[in-house]
Amino acid sequence: MTALRTGAATDVGRVRTNNEDQMLVADTLFAVADGMGGHAAGEVASQAAVEVIQEAFAATPTADGLIAATQKANRDIYARADTDPALRGMGTTLTAAALIDNGNGESLVVVNVGDSRAYLLRDGELSRVTEDHSVSEELVRSGQMSEEEAATDNRRHVLTRVLGMDNDVSVDRFDLDPFRGDRLLLATDGLTNEVADSEIASVLRRIEDPGEAARELVRRAKAAGGSDNITVVIVDVLDDDGRVAEATEALAREPVRPRGLPTSAQRDARLRDLDGETPPVAAIGNPEVFEAPRRRRLVRISLFGLAVVLLVAAAVGVVVFTQRNSYYVGVKSGTVALYQGRPGGLLGFDPKVVRSTDIQVADLEGATRDRVTQGVTFGSRSRAEDYIEQLPTTTTTSTTTTAAPAPTTTVKQP
Ligand code: MG
Helix, strand or coil, rough: CEEEEEEEEEEECCCCCCEEEEEECCCCEEEEEEECCCCHHHHHHHHHHHHHHHHHHHHCCCCCHHHHHHHHHHHHHHHHHHHHHCCCCEEEEEEEEEEECCCEEEEEEEECCCCCEEEECCCEEEEEEECEHHHHHHHHCCCCHHHHHHHCCCCCCCCCCCCCCCCCCCEEEECCCCCCCCEEEEEEEHHCCCCCHHHHHHHHHHCCHHHHHHHHHHHHHHHCCCCCCEEEEEEEEECCHHHHHHHHHHHHCCCCCCCCCCHHHHHHHHHHHHCCCCHHCCCCCCCCCCCCHHHHHHHHHHHHHHHHHHHHHHHHHHHHHHCCEEEEEEEEEEEEEEEEECCCCEEECCCCCEEEEEEEHHHHCHHHHHHHCEEEEECCCHHHHHHHHCEECCCCCCCCCCCCCCCHHHHCCC
C-alpha cells in the first residue's frame, strides 16, 4: 500500500478581495481549481468542480472514473451557468491527482483542464507534469512562439480550455509511478505567475513538512506581489510498496559496463582465436578495443628496431672506412710488414698484411724496433711504404753478420 502525506495552503493574495480558488485534500484525491466569472461566480464554479469530482470519483475510483468525474463537473458547471443569468460565463480550471489501483500496482493519475499546474519533484529535480491550456502555450506547442516570448505574452492568461465553457471538454491525463521520496505539487497560477520554477524547487527540496512547504510557497507568492489568489497542495510519497527496491533490483540485474569494453563472451572468443593454430581471421580489421593498442605497440617497436639497425650499420660503415684507409707498419713472423687496418684490429676487423718484407725486426735500431713492434700508423699506403723504405737497419742482410761492417757506419739516419 502506497502511503502519502499531504499539506496545503490557500490565500486571497494582496490584490483581490475574494478567493475564487478551491482546493481538495481527501484520502487519495487531491485537487486545485481556479474559478473565474463576475459577482462571485468564479467561487461557485471552482467549488462545484471539487465537490462534483469528489463525489463522482468516490463512486468510480479508477483513472477513467476520474476523467468521467471531471467531465461531469464540466457539464454541471456549464448547465448552471446556462440556467442562472448571475452565473453566466463562469468557469474554472481543475488540476487533480488521485492514487489509483490499476490492478497491477498503484499509480498517481493526474488530470488537467486550464492553466493550474502539477509538478513532480523526484531526486531533487522539479519537472512540470501538465501543459497549460492558454493561447500562448498552445502557440509554443505548435512551434509558433518561443517559450521566452510566451512568458511575457498577454495571451498566456487567455485560456483555451476550462470547465464550464462548453458542454464537452477534453481532459488531459498523465500517469505517474509513485516512488518513495516523490513530491507532487498542485498549484494555481497565483503561485506560478509570481514564483519561478527554480525557487519553487528550492523550497520543495529544503522544507520537509508538506504543510510548511505549502505555506512558504504562498508566502513567497505574496511577497512577489500576490496579484492573484494562491493555492498550493503538496502530496508526498512516504512508502511505495517496495517499488523503489524493485526498480533498483531490475537495474542491478543489468550489469553496467563502460562503453567500448568487450563483453566477457567477446573476450573469450578472442582468446580462443589467439590460442588457435590459424590466425584469428575474425580479428583482422576488427577494431576491438584491445587489438588497436597492441598493433600500435608493434609499430613502435619496429620503428625503434629500424633506428638501432641504421645506427649499427652507420657504425660498421665508419669502421670499415677507417680500416680501408688505415695502414701501419708492424711485425709478421719476425719481419717488418705493411698492414691495412689498425694495430690490434677494430671492432672485430683484423688488420691484414698487404706487403711482407725481408727486414728482420731484430735488425732495427732500438727505438725504431720498439715503435714498429707496437705498430706505426699512417693515413695512406704510400706514406707507410715511404717509412719502410727509410727504415734504419743495423745491417742490410740478416743472415751474414760476421763479415758485416760495423753497424754504426751503415746506419742511415732518418
Ligand atoms: Mg488564478
